[in-house]
Amino acid sequence: MREKTWIFHSADNAKCLFSLWNQWCLCYAAVVCLLFSPVRTDDACPSSCVCARDSGTVTCRDGEDAEVPGDIPVWTSTLILKGRNISTLQRGAFMINGTESDMTTLSLSYNGIQAIEPYAFLGLPRLHLLDLSHNQLESISARAFHGLLELRSLYLNDSLLPPATMQLSNALSTQSLHNLHRLELAGNSLKSIPLMRLDIYNLHALVLINNSIESIGPENVTNLYQLRRIRVYLSLNPFRCNCELEAFYYWLKNSSQCPDAQRVLCSEPEAKRGVPVEKLRREDVDCMNENLEAVSYVFLGIVLALIGVVFLMVLYLNRGGIKRWLNNIREACRDQMEVYHYRYEQDSDPRLANVAV
Incomplete structure (x- = not known):
């Protein structure tokens, strides 16, 4: 009986030692990894x-x-x-x-x-x-x-x-x-x-x-x-x-x-x-x-244009009277020129004047 008990105790001790060995190896491996692993x-x-x-x-x-x-x-x-x-x-x-x-x-x-x-x-x-x-x-x-x-x-x-x-x-x-x-x-x-x-x-x-x-x-x-x-x-x-x-x-x-x-x-x-x-x-x-200066020039141009248009319209509407007026002036000028021409011919030669007397 004592031999069997001793055998059982020896087996338990062996298991315990094996477990401790595994834990120590794991710790050692972790330390080595931490020491030699690259920085994050x-x-x-x-x-x-x-x-x-x-x-x-x-x-x-x-x-x-x-x-x-x-x-x-x-x-x-x-x-x-x-x-x-x-x-x-x-x-x-x-x-x-x-x-x-x-x-x-x-x-x-x-x-x-x-x-x-x-x-x-x-x-x-x-x-x-x-x-x-x-x-x-x-x-x-x-x-x-x-x-x-x-x-x-x-x-x-x-x-x-x-x-x-x-x-x-x-x-x-x-x-x-x-x-x-x-x-x-x-x-x-x-x-x-x-x-x-x-x-x-x-x-x-x-x-x-x-x-x-x-x-x-x-x-x-x-x-x-x-x-x-x-x-x-x-x-x-x-x-x-x-x-x-x-x-x-x-x-x-x-x-x-x-x-x-x-x-x-x-x-x-x-x-x-x-x-x-x-x-x-x-x-x-x-x-x-x-803007006012520009507008004033434009307005002046428009006014002058309107005056010109009105003047042309007056001329167009009175074209008959204007034509008669021009003809009358021309006839008057012609009569006047004939009088001047006749007087010139009479006064140009003094001998003709004496004969006439």
Whole structure:
């Protein structure tokens, strides 16, 4: 009986030792995996970038990559890409592992970007600032900025080529930008304000410096009067100071919504070149005087034409009497000439006069 009990105890001890051995091996394997496994992609810094996790900033400069880095850390709040070779921003280019990002600042200046495809910024619902300055945009989709519900500042300085300037209005008309506070479009050769309606935005600053704007129409001036909070920067534009500038002239003179009003200068006509628009005289832009002068000349021409027509009608209606009158005058002149001719013949030779006596 004792032998059997001992045998049973030996078997239990063996099982216990085997179980402990298995647990120790599993723990050892787990430790080895943790030590030698690669760092998680979600937290890794891209090889060509510099990361500062404390501030949440990832900076990637001067690379030959043609695409946005796909291994951006999930903790990134500010992403700066500069001097890259990104020609096209494709759909969802900034989504991290197919999920949305908490990024708030995105700077993409000096990257040679030529096209922005639809939904390019999908997955950035909390983005506050987007800088696309100093690129070479030829194509901007009407849905390029779709999904940027929290965007406050959009910079497109020195970025738009002529084909893109025609598409910009549709791209900016998206309802996604209804929280936009600052829009910068300096140095893009724009000829007008590229916003279909100003009242659909929450704009506080609109920068249109150094473009090709010659005039701002009465419709936009009316909108500017209604949106008291907005500030519009318009210096270094070739304004044509004529009658068409009247509404803008009075807005510039009576409103404080243009902080650089003193640098808004006339380009044409030559006599007013370099003169601040707000320093013009009212007569220089008074459409009423010009219209009245034009109307007066037209009216004078009409009156003279009517007088001429009446005169011709009088002549036509009295053509018979005028003809008789002319004939009478002709006969009277002929009789008078005959008398003068007879007297001349009598007085021309004195001898005939003596004979007659």
